[in-house]
Amino acid sequence: MDRKNSSNKNNKKGSLTREIVLDILLEADAADRKNTSIRTDRLIRDVLDKYDYLDTRDKAFIRRLSNDCIEKRMTLDHVIDGFSKIKTGKMKPAIRCIMRMGCDQILFMESVPSSAACNEAVLLAGKKGFQGLKGFVNGVLRNIDRNKDEIRWPDKEKDxxxxxxxxxxxxxxxxxxxxxxxxxxxxxxxxxxxLMERPVTVRYLTVRGDKAAEEKWMSEVKAAGISAVPNPYYEHAYDLTGVDGVAKIPGYDEGMFAVQDISSMLAVLCAGIRSEDVVVDVCAAPGGKSCFAAELAYKGKVLSFDLSDGKVDLIKDNAKRLKLDNLKAEVHDALEFDDSLEAAADVVICDLPCSGLGVIGRKPDIKFRVKPEDITELAELQRNILVNAARYAKHGGRLIFSTCTVSREENEDNRRWIIDNEGLLHLKPAKLGEGLPESLIKMTGDDEGTYVRFLTGEPEGMPLMDGFFVSAFIKE
Incomplete structure (x- = not known):
């Protein structure tokens, strides 16, 4: 192929990928303007499944640019508004999204020449029927590019x-x-x-084989062109990059691994689950903790519940792929007490509904969806669920209360509420399970090591994990 034809082919691919990104952003923008909830990670995943024939680099570009424009939109709008007489809030949705795309590539994507970002934005505006605004798009974006080192940001000290x-x-x-x-x-x-890019964290299922089998599987993963780095917090966890869809990771169909953030793994390890335990997971979807519990309690059983058929189907699908026959998932409202479960569990997992402020890195739409009043309402909901869940633990059994948020009201305050209501719940603080890594024990919230809170980005220099809170109790 001569250079000209090759260049034309690359230009067409670049235009297609940006058109796909624009479609994603317009759908997300429409949902935002209607104040309707949308999971942008699922939206992007579904679109990429539709365009699975694209090569890995193109899909990575689509994912990166889509995520950037969604999670950095307030930053991008600040920059655009500083150079445009028409503010982003007054722009047509398509032009607003095109401007965000161009601005993001100029400011945050070093691999994309600024000229290409500007040219493709202009072409995209024309394709969407905005011929008269092509000059506007070109002028603003090129002005941003020329002056990107002089952008005025709010004063950190003053405001x-x-x-x-x-x-x-x-x-x-x-x-x-x-x-x-x-x-x-x-x-x-x-x-x-x-805002940092995150790897895909997976957990090798030890029930699939010994260390030699694990090493063989890891060799297959690396042979597929995937970078795999052992996660320091759990010996069977790995951080993967270069993943073109989790279903394409070797061993997916065979149930060799589970996709799970390391924080979620640690919450289960803190429960101290033994091989013959009966475990009840009251708010289990999508099933990561339940599946890990079923792996650990391989001679016991896990009863996994959530509120709707859709959520329970997610749990069942995960358990089926991982071949965990000792996990039973059913629809049940955690606010309703189930007599058949009273004093039945060696371990009760209460990973309860929360504001999700600890998982913004993986689910950026949360920060635009959650409201301050939600924190108070969710903290109250947690308490109502805990009243029932405490009764499921047998005498001497353990209850794990965890969240994926960082708010005191939903975490430390509710832990204190459990302690203050010992007469109602019959729970006392207990030491976290032996699974908590030695390097993290010193970061527990009290001298007895009965609870721990982790924040994304800490400790510095260590792999990123979600922000989370875990506390352990024993049934008196």
Whole structure:
């Protein structure tokens, strides 16, 4: 193929990938304007499944640019508004999304020449019927490119809330909450970590084979062109990059591994589950903790519940792929007490509904969906569920209360509520299970090691994990 034909082919591919990104952003933008909930990670995944014939680099570009424009949109809008007479809030949805795409490539994607970002944005505007705005798009984006080192950002010292809001693209209430809770330097470190690219973390199922079998599987993963780095927090966990869809990872169909964030694994390890235990998981979807519990309690059983058929189907699908026959999943509302479960469990897992402020790095739409009043309402919901869940633990059994958020109201305050209501719940603080890595024990929240809270981006220099909270109790 001569150079000209090759160039034309690459240009067409570049235009197609950006058209796909624009379609994703328009759907997300429409949902946002209607105040309807949408899981953007699922939206992107479903679109990529539709275009599975694209090569890995193109799909990676689509995923990266889509995620960037969604999670950094407040930052991008601040920059665009600084160079455009027409503010982003007044732009047509398609033009607003095209401008965000171009601005993101100029500011954050070093592999994309700025000229290409500008040219493709102009072409895209024309294709979408905005011929008269091509000059506007071109002028603003090229002005941003020429002056990107002179962009004016809010003053960190004078107005730290606005600074955090704009630089890390979070609503003002989250910036204010994090500033009050953690101070400016720590808040900035946490919010910055949410914007970092993350690997796919997987857990090898030890029930599939011994160490030799695990090493053979890992060799197959690397032979597929996937980079795999052992995660220091659990000996059978690996951080993968270069993944073109988890279903394409060797061993997927054979149930060799589970996809699970390391924080979720640690919450299960903290439960101290033994091989013959009966485990009840009251709010289990999508089933990561239940499946890990079933692996550990391979001679026992796991009863896994959630609120709807759709959520329970997710649990069943995971258990089926992983060949975990000792896991039974059913629809059950955790707010309703089940007489058949009273004093039945050696371990009760209460990974309860929460604001999700610890998983913004993986689910950026959370920061635009959750409201400050949700924290108080969710903390109350947790307490109502705990009243029932405590009765499922047998005498001497353990209850694990965990969340994937970082708010005190949903974490430490509810732990204190459990302790203060010992007469109602008959629970006392217990030491976290032996599974918590030695390097993290010193970070537990009290001298007895009965609870732990981790924040994304900490400890510095260690692999990223979701923010989470885990506390352990024993039934008296």
């Amino acid at each position: 730290p809330v606005v600074f955090l809001t704009v630089r890390y693209s979070v609503p003002e209430w989250i910036a204010s909450y994090f500033l009050k809770s953690f101070g400016i330097e720590r808040a900035e470190r946490i919010l910055a970590s949410y």
